[in-house]
Amino acid sequence: MTVTIRDVARAAGVSITTVSRALNGGDDVGEETRQRVLEVAKKLNYRPSHVARSLVLQKSRNIGLLVSDFNRGGHHFMYDVLVGVHDKLAEYGYDVTLVSTNTARQQLISYVDFCRERSLEGVVVMGIRLDDPYVEEVVESTLPSVVIDLPLLSRHCGYVMTDNVNGVRYAIRHLVNTGRQHIGFINGYSHAAVSIERLRGFEAAMRAYGMAYSRDSILHADFTIEGGAKALADLLSRHPETDAVFFASDLMAIGGIQHCKACGIRIPDDLAIIGFDNIELGRFVTPSLTTVAQPRYEMGSDAAEMLVRMLQEDEQPSGTLLPPELIVRESA
Amino acid sequence: MTVTIRDVARAAGVSITTVSRALNGGDDVGEETRQRVLEVAKKLNYRPSHVARSLVLQKSRNIGLLVSDFNRGGHHFMYDVLVGVHDKLAEYGYDVTLVSTNTARQQLISYVDFCRERSLEGVVVMGIRLDDPYVEEVVESTLPSVVIDLPLLSRHCGYVMTDNVNGVRYAIRHLVNTGRQHIGFINGYSHAAVSIERLRGFEAAMRAYGMAYSRDSILHADFTIEGGAKALADLLSRHPETDAVFFASDLMAIGGIQHCKACGIRIPDDLAIIGFDNIELGRFVTPSLTTVAQPRYEMGSDAAEMLVRMLQEDEQPSGTLLPPELIVRESA
DNA sequence: CTGTTAGCGCCTTCAG
DNA sequence: CTGAAGGCGCTAACAG
Numbered sequence: 001m002t003v004t005i006r007d008v009a010r011a012a013g014v015s016i017t018t019v020s021r022a023l024n025g026g027d028d029v030g031e032e033t034r035q036r037v038l039e040v041a042k043k044l045n046y047r048p049s050h051v052a053r054s055l056v057l058q059k060s061r062n063i064g065l066l067v068s069d070f071n072r073g074g075h076h077f078m079y080d081v082l083v084g085v086h087d088k089l090a091e092y093g094y095d096v097t098l099v100s101t102n103t104a105r106q107q108l109i110s111y112v113d114f115c116r117e118r119s120l121e122g123v124v125v126m127g128i129r130l131d132d133p134y135v136e137e138v139v140e141s142t143l144p145s146v147v148i149d150l151p152l153l154s155r156h157c158g159y160v161m162t163d164n165v166n167g168v169r170y171a172i173r174h175l176v177n178t179g180r181q182h183i184g185f186i187n188g189y190s191h192a193a194v195s196i197e198r199l200r201g202f203e204a205a206m207r208a209y210g211m212a213y214s215r216d217s218i219l220h221a222d223f224t225i226e227g228g229a230k231a232l233a234d235l236l237s238r239h240p241e242t243d244a245v246f247f248a249s250d251l252m253a254i255g256g257i258q259h260c261k262a263c264g265i266r267i268p269d270d271l272a273i274i275g276f277d278n279i280e281l282g283r284f285v286t287p288s289l290t291t292v293a294q295p296r297y298e299m300g301s302d303a304a305e306m307l308v309r310m311l312q313e314d315e316q317p318s319g320t321l322l323p324p325e326l327i328v329r330e331s332a
Numbered sequence: 333m334t335v336t337i338r339d340v341a342r343a344a345g346v347s348i349t350t351v352s353r354a355l356n357g358g359d360d361v362g363e364e365t366r367q368r369v370l371e372v373a374k375k376l377n378y379r380p381s382h383v384a385r386s387l388v389l390q391k392s393r394n395i396g397l398l399v400s401d402f403n404r405g406g407h408h409f410m411y412d413v414l415v416g417v418h419d420k421l422a423e424y425g426y427d428v429t430l431v432s433t434n435t436a437r438q439q440l441i442s443y444v445d446f447c448r449e450r451s452l453e454g455v456v457v458m459g460i461r462l463d464d465p466y467v468e469e470v471v472e473s474t475l476p477s478v479v480i481d482l483p484l485l486s487r488h489c490g491y492v493m494t495d496n497v498n499g500v501r502y503a504i505r506h507l508v509n510t511g512r513q514h515i516g517f518i519n520g521y522s523h524a525a526v527s528i529e530r531l532r533g534f535e536a537a538m539r540a541y542g543m544a545y546s547r548d549s550i551l552h553a554d555f556t557i558e559g560g561a562k563a564l565a566d567l568l569s570r571h572p573e574t575d576a577v578f579f580a581s582d583l584m585a586i587g588g589i590q591h592c593k594a595c596g597i598r599i600p601d602d603l604a605i606i607g608f609d610n611i612e613l614g615r616f617v618t619p620s621l622t623t624v625a626q627p628r629y630e631m632g633s634d635a636a637e638m639l640v641r642m643l644q645e646d647e648q649p650s651g652t653l654l655p656p657e658l659i660v661r662e663s664a
Numbered sequence: 665c666t667g668t669t670a671g672c673g674c675c676t677t678c679a680g
Numbered sequence: 681c682t683g684a685a686g687g688c689g690c691t692a693a694c695a696g
Contacts, residue, residue, distance in 0.1 A: 018681090
């Protein structure tokens with residue numbers, strides 16, 4: 001049925017060894033022998049078995065893409081990252097196997113064991129939260145890994161994420177440059193890693209641009225539309241003088257827009273609004289949303305690249321911050 | 333380094349064979365022997381190598397998820413389907429490997445050969461178009477496959493897609509039930525498979541509900557927002573009496589909404605609008621979009637299920653139509 | 665009930 | 681330059 005290296009050897013009248021060498025570019029094969037082998041291999045449409053090769057080489061050239069909480073939202077983000085990971089890995093000749101924490105949990109085995117069973121050489125992790133029980137495993141295991149969007153760093157674990165601090169700074173700078181005086185900030189869950197960074201970015205930027213702000217013009221919401229609307233209502237009741245608000249996510253910002261519409265607040269005339277994430281939706285709301293974009297595809301491909309270097313060049317993992325981009329639309 | 337079956341055998345004082353049997357639930361092992369083996373295996377944290385097992389069993393328990401045109405538009409569609417495929421396959425103990433047509437093309441090998449190299453037992457195909465050169469290969473190869481959203485059927489190839497005809501019918505029925513008299517239809521590319529079905533559905537539904545319509549109240553656009561807006565303008569200039577329009581995609585429908593806003597046409601009072609796809613965006617536009625939803629996750633998991641049955645029960649592939657759902661919001 | 669033997673398809677010393 | 685032999689980790693007859 002399937003044609004193996006043995007069939008090629010027989011048809012070419014040489015040994016299996018010679019076929020292996022000819023196909024893998026060994027320099028110790030006669031030129032005409034090699035040609036003959038190549039021809040035969042092609043005629044027979046021979047495909048070397050990756051499984052057999054993996055077994056003997058003890059390398060699978062297969063990398064896991066661990067998705068924590070697979071079926072939760074966050075689609076835009078995940079899909080783009082996934083494509084970036086895949087493309088880069090394919091470029092280097094690695095396959096990618098989908099791994100979900102759910103599956104491992106079901107089978108009651110650790111994710112590292114899950115990967116070991118499959119001889120995965122490394123893992124790109126995405127969608128994981130700081131309070132996820134897997135975090136410890138990822139950081140401490142010797143299985144090479146690169147985490148996306150969470151600053152986990154260890155001997156075998158690197159990360160790639162957006163430079164949140166600068167992302168926030170770009171937004172604030174834009175608001176300052178367009179003459180805003182009273183800038184509020186609606187952040188996400190206070191314990192989320194990105195929230196902490198974005199808060200840091202906000203404070204740093206406000207200081208850097210010489211803007212005063214009070215502690216209670218910084219609110220927290222839950223990353224949802226409703227939460228954003230409610231938080232903005234809150235903020236405005238405390239500080240009616242507010243003329244600009246930076247939201248730590250687009251969804252919350254859109255909630256803010258809806259609130260303004262309902263209250264007759266004009267955007268951006270009365271109030272400027274900037275979000276964070278650049279979800280597709282932002283282009284289509286009215287007014288369209290000014291936002292800070294994360295380079296999703298690049299985050300994936302850079303993570304993949306780091307992992308490959310760890311694997312092939314034995315490079316140390318590191319933390320990479322990717323530059324965000326301010327996308328100016330109508331809302332600010 | 334890694335603990336193999338041999339280590340377990342030694343530690344338990346039995347032969348490799350016995351370990352294999354004990355672990356795989358063979359009934360020809362003494363109960364106490366089995367217990368001892370299991371204990372030792374657990375203590376050593378032994379994990380059987382899938383690679384080795386694949387080689388000897390000639391089964392990889394690995395399925396490819398072929399994504400045509402990977403980096404094209406950020407399809408939420410793709411992501412949901414992908415998750416559905418993964419979950420179902422994981423349930424049955426299959427791994428899923430990402431395969432993109434780009435990669436195969438780059439390596440100048442057919443996608444079937446690509447899968448053969450990796451010993452993939454079958455493939456779920458998504459994002460492929462009727463005019464894709466891979467279609468022929470998918471249909472004719474003996475590699476078991478299930479295609480999503482394209483009715484390809486052969487000895488080794490089944491499909492899962494949304495029942496477009498009924499989806500359209502639900503939309504039309506809703507318009508009729510809410511008293512609309514002059515219903516227009518803005519379809520997608522005329523050669524796209526789904527467009528053909530949706531047209532069929534439209535005509536059948538109009539007939540079934542006794543609604544008159546003229547040929548030129550059926551237009552084609554290109555699935556984009558701009559295209560939808562333009563097509564609607566066209567339609568209304570030809571048929572000013574139109575009081576409802578069904579769009580073959582949400583994006584086009586949103587274009588329609590924008591056009592109406594620009595022209596002062598009130599939705600749904602003057603004109604009812606229904607889309608197709610249930611993209612996330614639809615919930616957030618104003619007015620929010622009534623639309624026909626496809627069961628994306630189920631499409632993925634059903635496709636996976638069919639494939640598993642083809643593999644395990646040697647079942648014939650078939651064509652499955654999944655029921656769509658009308659989601660009524662403000663626009664109609 | 666248990667161990668021995670023979671591979672799965674491939675790569676890699678080690679001898680010619 | 682080429683081939684023979686051994687083995688990667690595991691399973692499956694075939695004997696005891």
